[in-house]
Amino acid sequence: MADQKQVKGPVADAMNKDVWRIFRIIAEFVEGFETLSKCDRCVTIFGSARTAVDHPHYKLTVEVAKEVVRSGFGVITGGGPGIMEAANRGAHEEGGVSIGLNIQLPFEQHANPYIKTMLSFKHFFVRKVMFLKYTSAVIVMPGGFGTLDEMFETLTLVQTQKVDSMPVVLIGKDYWAGLVDWLKAKMLDENKYIDADDIPLMYITDDPKDAVRVITERLKESEPKSSFDF
DSSP states (O other): OOOOOOOOSHHHHHHHHHHHHHHHHHHHHHHHHHHHTTOOSEEEEEOOTTOOTTSHHHHHHHHHHHHHHHTTOEEEEOSSSTHHHHHHHHHHHTTOOEEEEEEOOSSSOOOOTTOSEEEEESOHHHHHHHHHHTOSEEEEOSOOHHHHHHHHHHHHHHHTTSSSOOOEEEEOHHHHHHHHHHIIIIIIIITOOSOGGGGGGEEEESOHHHHHHHHHHHHHHSOOOOOOOO
C-alpha cells in the first residue's frame, strides 16, 4: 500500500488547533460536572452585567436572591458584575450557596466578590449547559442580548421537553411587558409560530416572594427534575 502523504501547512495547523480545542472543551465540561453535581436545589438568576449598584434593578435582585435562599435554594449566576453581582451578594448576605459561572471576555466581565464557588469558562455553550443542568428553576431579571439569549434558550428547552420541569420567572413587569405583548401579537396570534400554552411558561411578577412561591408550587406539581438531554 502506498504511503499516505502527510498533511502539512495551514490545513494541518487548523486540524491540530481543532483537536486541542476539543480537549479544552471536554476539560470545561468535566470540571463543571464535578463541581456542580455536588450542589442541590439551586435557582439560576440571569440579568444584565451593566446594572449599576444604585439602580433599582440591582437592589431588587439582592432581595430576590435573599428570598431564594430563605426558601432553601442556592443561587447560580454568570459570576460577573451588575445583576449577577447583586444575586450573588443577596445569597452571600443571607448565608446561602452562591455560585458564579464566569465567562472570559475581552471587556465588561469580571468575577464579583460575593461568589463562594466559582468556575471560569472560555466557551459560552459549555457555560450554558452548566447554568441549567443543575438548577431547579430560572429567574430572569432585566437585561440585554445575553439575558434574552439565556431566557429564550431556557424556554426552548422547556417547550421542546428537553427538560422535564423548569419554572421560568421574569421579574419586572414594566420591563418585560412590551416583549410579552409582541410575543402574543406577532408570534402567537398573527403567525402561529408558538402555541397558546407557550406563553404561560413565563410567569411575570415584581414581587420576590411571589416569584419564589411560584417556583416552589410548580416544582411540587411536577415530577422530580432530571438533567436535560443536551
